[in-house]
Amino acid sequence: MVLAIVFTLIKILIIVVCTLIGVAYMTYAERKVIGSMQVRLGPTHTGPFGLLQPLADGLKLFTKEDMTPDMVDKPVFYVAPFLGMVPALAAFAVIPFADKMTIFGMEVQPYVTDINVGLLYILSLSSVGVYGIIMSGWASNSKYATIGSLRSTAQVISYETAMGLAIIGPVLLAGSTSLKSITDAQAGMWFMIPQFVAFIVFIISAVAETNRAPFDLPEAETEIVAGFHTEYSSMRFAMFFLGEYAAMWVMACLVAILFLGGYTGPFLPPLVWFLLKVFAFMFFYLWLRATLPRLRYDQLMDLGWKILIPIALANLLITSIVVYAIRN
Amino acid sequence: MRRNIFETIFFSEILKGLSITLGYMFTKPVTYKYPYEATPIQDRFRGVQYIKTNEDGSTKCVGCYLCQKVCPSECIHIETDCGPKGERLIRKYELDLSRCIYCGYCEEVCPVDAIHMGCEWNTVDNTRDNYVINMKTLSQNYKDNVAGNWKNKHLKKKLVEGVQQ
Numbered sequence: 001m002v003l004a005i006v007f008t009l010i011k012i013l014i015i016v017v018c019t020l021i022g023v024a025y026m027t028y029a030e031r032k033v034i035g036s037m038q039v040r041l042g043p044t045h046t047g048p049f050g051l052l053q054p055l056a057d058g059l060k061l062f063t064k065e066d067m068t069p070d071m072v073d074k075p076v077f078y079v080a081p082f083l084g085m086v087p088a089l090a091a092f093a094v095i096p097f098a099d100k101m102t103i104f105g106m107e108v109q110p111y112v113t114d115i116n117v118g119l120l121y122i123l124s125l126s127s128v129g130v131y132g133i134i135m136s137g138w139a140s141n142s143k144y145a146t147i148g149s150l151r152s153t154a155q156v157i158s159y160e161t162a163m164g165l166a167i168i169g170p171v172l173l174a175g176s177t178s179l180k181s182i183t184d185a186q187a188g189m190w191f192m193i194p195q196f197v198a199f200i201v202f203i204i205s206a207v208a209e210t211n212r213a214p215f216d217l218p219e220a221e222t223e224i225v226a227g228f229h230t231e232y233s234s235m236r237f238a239m240f241f242l243g244e245y246a247a248m249w250v251m252a253c254l255v256a257i258l259f260l261g262g263y264t265g266p267f268l269p270p271l272v273w274f275l276l277k278v279f280a281f282m283f284f285y286l287w288l289r290a291t292l293p294r295l296r297y298d299q300l301m302d303l304g305w306k307i308l309i310p311i312a313l314a315n316l317l318i319t320s321i322v323v324y325a326i327r328n
Numbered sequence: 329m330r331r332n333i334f335e336t337i338f339f340s341e342i343l344k345g346l347s348i349t350l351g352y353m354f355t356k357p358v359t360y361k362y363p364y365e366a367t368p369i370q371d372r373f374r375g376v377q378y379i380k381t382n383e384d385g386s387t388k389c390v391g392c393y394l395c396q397k398v399c400p401s402e403c404i405h406i407e408t409d410c411g412p413k414g415e416r417l418i419r420k421y422e423l424d425l426s427r428c429i430y431c432g433y434c435e436e437v438c439p440v441d442a443i444h445m446g447c448e449w450n451t452v453d454n455t456r457d458n459y460v461i462n463m464k465t466l467s468q469n470y471k472d473n474v475a476g477n478w479k480n481k482h483l484k485k486k487l488v489e490g491v492q493q
Contacts, residue, residue, distance in 0.1 A: 033353070035357070036352075036353045036354075037349045037350075037353045039355055039356075039357055039358050040357050040358065040359045041357045044361065287346060287349060287350065288346075291345045291346050
């Protein structure tokens with residue numbers, strides 16, 4: 001019993017540390033990839049190929065002065081960054097990185113837990129993340145932060161609908177909301193093929209859900225400075241940053257699990273397959289950012305409500321009819 | 329605006345954009361790593377001036393005041409005097425680099441082909457006085473330009489033979 005708890009704690013520690021390193025090197029990859037897409041170099045100075053740049057950035061953020069503006073609502077202002085970061089990190093608890101394996105004659109499951117409502121758990125956590133954004137925007141007492149947080153909230157809520165509807169397709173096919181059962185159900189064929197429409201809808205809403213370009217209206221630098229974290233500095237800013245990038249990793253993991261077969265794949269070990277799929281989607285995030293201009297607000301809302309949700313609903317209807325016909 | 333329904337459904341425009349950025353990802357970056365790498369200096373680059381010298385080391389400048397007259401930012405100050413044989417001596421030839429706009433008019437106007445725009449461009453210094461350079465420095469600049477002996481180590485270009493004459 002004690003051993004199991006210790007094992008779980010060690011696993012949580014490893015996952016959190018790996019996530020933080022992943023977040024740090026995602027910023028590095030972002031600068032490198034977008035740099036080379038814009039025919040320049042990106043960071044090269046700190047360490048070989050600039051590989052120590054994320055560490056330097058982290059140290060800089062740690063040592064900066066922690067500013068609190070006079071007119072903010074202090075308790076809410078202090079709590080908001082944690083609400084932005086913790087749900088994103090907590091979502092990693094249910095993600096199956098690899099199948100159960102045997103090491104030194106002992107069965108090890110390389111993920112924290114496998115609950116039968118894993119998908120709902122992730123969806124609800126990503127909704128809780130909105131509280132951090134709206135609290136920071138309201139508590140900052142600044143027009144840019146308020147506008148940014150309102151935009152972000154509206155965007156996340158409307159795209160969450162489309163995302164939830166798109167998720168139901170794979171869930172219907174797998175007959176479960178446990179992420180591990182969904183992965184195992186794709187041993188024969190990735191759900192990307194029968195659920196191609198849901199796949200496209202999910203990708204679009206995943207990019208919108210994490211407030212990334214071309215849906216990065218909440219942080220539109222040219223209009224509203226930095227959006228909801230305009231008034232934050234030092235570690236509190238870093239926490240928002242961590243939360244945002246961790247949410248991107250969660251979304252990439254979800255795409256890999258729901259549509260690309262998770263850790264299933266021939267020849268290579270399961271963990272490698274999983275990471276390959278996740279990295280591919282993370283690269284897609286950066287690729288989109290280097291390519292597409294930002295949407296206008298009304299275009300954003302039109303795309304969410306008038307196009308994605310009806311398509312997702314139609315896909316849901318057809319999928320459920322087909323699933324019902326096959327099962328009976 | 330003309331809208332093609334197939335382009336909308338199949339994201340063909342977005343895919344085209346994505347393919348362009350992916351193509352550029354594999355081209356060679358155009359960045360010069362400046363403090364470690366030389367940036368190219370073009371042939372007609374106008375840097376810090378130099379004044380040519382004769383074979384015996386005396387300056388080619390005859391003190392005609394034309395460069396001082398033509399200089400739009402009034403950065404050249406010349407004082408001349410009469411020598412023992414009645415020739416013109418240059419008492420002072422000062423060029424204030426903090427005022428100079430590197431327009432190259434002095435080079436254009438010089439009747440004896442003495443003052444020229446060089447390749448050196450790094451003039452950073454701590455005090456304003458150091459920006460005023462005199463005839464000695466200008467003559468030394470000529471030697472440095474010819475020899476490729478640069479104050480800032482990034483310059484690789486040497487003056488070509490034709491310019492030396």
